[in-house]
Amino acid sequence: MKKQKEPKRYLISFDSNTTSHVFTDVLVIGSGLAGLSAAIQAAGYGSVLVVTKDKIDENNTAYAQGGIAVVLSAHDTVMKHMKDTLDAGQGLCNTAAVRTIVSEGPKQVKKLIEYGAAFDKEDDHLIFTQEGGHSFPRIIRAQGDSTGREVEHTLIHVAREHQNIKIFEHTFTIDLITRDNICHGAVAWHIKKGTMLIWAKRTILATGGCGQVYRETTNPDVATGDGVAMAYRAGAALQDMEFIQFHPTTLYIAGAVRFLITETVRGEGGILRNKKGVRFMPKYHPQAELAPRDVVSQSILKEMQKTDHTNVYIDVRHIAKDRLYARFPKIKEICASFGIDIAKDLIPVRPSAHYMIGGVKVNRFSRTSIQQLYACGEVACTGMHGANRLGSNSLLEGLVTGHMAGADAGKSIQRTKRELMPYAVHESVGLSKISWLDLHDIGNSLKSLMWRDAGIERDERHLLEAEEMIEMWCSYVMDKEFSNTIGWELQNMLLVSQLIVSFARKRKESRGVHHRTDYPETDNIQWKKHTIKK
Known part of the structure; x- marks a missing residue:
C-alpha cells in the first residue's frame, strides 16, 4: 500500500483539568443490535454506558429488512449453514469464527424471542425464507420486511429496563483515549453537555458501517465510518477494508433517498428484468436471481451498461397480490408513495453500497489489537464473511459477537477487579x-x-x-x-x-x-x- 500521511491522533484539543468526566465499568459506543447485545450481557457484571450519536434507534439495524439467518428448522444443520457461508466468502472466511457464530446463533435468537421479539409465524411455527447463496430456507423475519426494527426495539426495551445500563443519546464519540496501547475510554461530545471524557475499564466499539462514503447507499446518515476511523487513529489493526458489499437492489427514483428492496423479494420469486423487459440473471449464474450478492450486483451493472440505462427492474407481478402485500408491507408503502403498485408495476432498482465486510480486526473474543478495546457488529472484521457476506448473516453476527464482547468484557473486569484510574491528559x-x-x-x-x-x-x-x-x-x-x-x-x-x-x-x-x-x-x-x- 502507498505510504500515506498518518492522521492526527485526536480530532480536537482537550484538557482533563477543564473537561467534565463520566465513569463507567463498560462503555459501549453504538446502539444497534451488536451494541445493545453487548451492553445487556456486560450489565450482568457491572455498570454500562451506551452512547449513540443520534436517537437510540437510528442505525443500520433498524433499517435491516430481510431477516436473520439461523439454524432453527428441523431439516437444517449447522454444517449446511457453514458451507453456504464459506462458499459465499470465497476462501477468506475464518472457519472457526463461522462455526462459532453459526453454532451460537440459535441460542441467541431464542433469547431474543424470550425478550419478546415477535418473528413471523404460521400455525405457531416460525416461517423460514430462502435467500441468495443459501441452500436452505433458514431466514426468519418480523412484520414481513421489518426484522431489524423489531429486533432493535426489543433490545432497546430490555436495555432501558436494566438498572445497570445508562444511555446517552445525541452523543458523538470523537476519539478513543489510549496510552501505551491500552484503551481507557473515549472523548465524546453531547449535544447539550458539550465535550466530556468517558473513563471506562473496557470499551466496546459497535458503531456500524460506512455506507455514507458512497453516493448510492442503503445506509442511514449516521453510517460515516466513525468507529473504524477512531480505532485507526488510536493504532488498532484493520483488516480487509477493500471488501465493501453492494446490495443488488435498491429502489431507484432519481432525486429520492435510496430504499432497500430486500433480497427476500427475489427469494419469494422476484425476477430481474432489463430495460427491454428481458430476464437476464440466468445467463450470468445457474442460481439466477438467487446467486450470491456480488454476482447479482455485478450482473446488474453489466446489464445497465449494455442497455445504456440507469437501472434494471424487479418483477413481482406474477405473485398473488394478497400474499405480496402481506409479505412486504413496508416496500408496498414506500413504492406506493412514488406511484408504483408492486402488484402491477415493475420496480426500478440498482445496486447501492450496503455493508462494510472489513473493519477493525478482532479475535474470537471480539478483542482488538488495543488492550481493553473490543469491536463487534459491522465495525469489526471477525472473518465471518470473507470476501462476500451471505445474506442475513449480518444480524446473526451482530447478535452473537455483541454477546461475546459483552461477556468477555464483563468477565475480565470481574477477574481483575481494578478500580478506574483516570489520569491527567x-x-x-x-x-x-x-x-x-x-x-x-x-x-x-x-x-x-x-x-x-x-x-x-x-x-x-x-x-x-x-x-x-x-x-x-x-x-x-x-x-x-x-x-x-x-x-x-x-x-x-x-x-x-x-x-x-x-x-x-x-x-x-x-x-x-x-x-x-x-x-x-x-x-x-x-x-x-x-x-x-x-
Missing part, C-alpha cells in the same frame, strides 16, 4: 479552527468520487485518481479543528475512504465483492489471504 491538536470550507460540497464530491472510482468495478487508473483527489481534500480539511459533527464526520469519511482505496489498490485480483476489471481473475496463489494495516 492534555491534548493540543494545534490545528486551525478558521474554516471557509463548504463541508457539504466536499462530502458530496467525495461520495460521487468513491461511487465512480472505488465502487462495484475498480481499476488502477480510477483508484489512483481517487487516491489523489482524497489526498488533496485531506490537505485542507484535516488541518482544521472542528467543533461540530459535520466536520468530524467529514474527517472520518475522508480517512475511511483513503483506507478503502488503499486496500483496494493493494489487492490485485477479483474476489467476492472486490471486482477489478484490470485483474478480473481470482488469484489463489498470491491473494488467498487477508490484507491488514496498522
Whole structure:
C-alpha cells in the first residue's frame, strides 16, 4: 500500500483539568443490535454506558429488512449453514469464527424471542425464507420486511429496563483515549453537555458501517465510518477494508433517498428484468436471481451498461397480490408513495453500497489489537464473511459477537477487579479552527468520487485518481479543528475512504465483492489471504 500521511491522533484539543468526566465499568459506543447485545450481557457484571450519536434507534439495524439467518428448522444443520457461508466468502472466511457464530446463533435468537421479539409465524411455527447463496430456507423475519426494527426495539426495551445500563443519546464519540496501547475510554461530545471524557475499564466499539462514503447507499446518515476511523487513529489493526458489499437492489427514483428492496423479494420469486423487459440473471449464474450478492450486483451493472440505462427492474407481478402485500408491507408503502403498485408495476432498482465486510480486526473474543478495546457488529472484521457476506448473516453476527464482547468484557473486569484510574491528559491538536470550507460540497464530491472510482468495478487508473483527489481534500480539511459533527464526520469519511482505496489498490485480483476489471481473475496463489494495516 502507498505510504500515506498518518492522521492526527485526536480530532480536537482537550484538557482533563477543564473537561467534565463520566465513569463507567463498560462503555459501549453504538446502539444497534451488536451494541445493545453487548451492553445487556456486560450489565450482568457491572455498570454500562451506551452512547449513540443520534436517537437510540437510528442505525443500520433498524433499517435491516430481510431477516436473520439461523439454524432453527428441523431439516437444517449447522454444517449446511457453514458451507453456504464459506462458499459465499470465497476462501477468506475464518472457519472457526463461522462455526462459532453459526453454532451460537440459535441460542441467541431464542433469547431474543424470550425478550419478546415477535418473528413471523404460521400455525405457531416460525416461517423460514430462502435467500441468495443459501441452500436452505433458514431466514426468519418480523412484520414481513421489518426484522431489524423489531429486533432493535426489543433490545432497546430490555436495555432501558436494566438498572445497570445508562444511555446517552445525541452523543458523538470523537476519539478513543489510549496510552501505551491500552484503551481507557473515549472523548465524546453531547449535544447539550458539550465535550466530556468517558473513563471506562473496557470499551466496546459497535458503531456500524460506512455506507455514507458512497453516493448510492442503503445506509442511514449516521453510517460515516466513525468507529473504524477512531480505532485507526488510536493504532488498532484493520483488516480487509477493500471488501465493501453492494446490495443488488435498491429502489431507484432519481432525486429520492435510496430504499432497500430486500433480497427476500427475489427469494419469494422476484425476477430481474432489463430495460427491454428481458430476464437476464440466468445467463450470468445457474442460481439466477438467487446467486450470491456480488454476482447479482455485478450482473446488474453489466446489464445497465449494455442497455445504456440507469437501472434494471424487479418483477413481482406474477405473485398473488394478497400474499405480496402481506409479505412486504413496508416496500408496498414506500413504492406506493412514488406511484408504483408492486402488484402491477415493475420496480426500478440498482445496486447501492450496503455493508462494510472489513473493519477493525478482532479475535474470537471480539478483542482488538488495543488492550481493553473490543469491536463487534459491522465495525469489526471477525472473518465471518470473507470476501462476500451471505445474506442475513449480518444480524446473526451482530447478535452473537455483541454477546461475546459483552461477556468477555464483563468477565475480565470481574477477574481483575481494578478500580478506574483516570489520569491527567492534555491534548493540543494545534490545528486551525478558521474554516471557509463548504463541508457539504466536499462530502458530496467525495461520495460521487468513491461511487465512480472505488465502487462495484475498480481499476488502477480510477483508484489512483481517487487516491489523489482524497489526498488533496485531506490537505485542507484535516488541518482544521472542528467543533461540530459535520466536520468530524467529514474527517472520518475522508480517512475511511483513503483506507478503502488503499486496500483496494493493494489487492490485485477479483474476489467476492472486490471486482477489478484490470485483474478480473481470482488469484489463489498470491491473494488467498487477508490484507491488514496498522
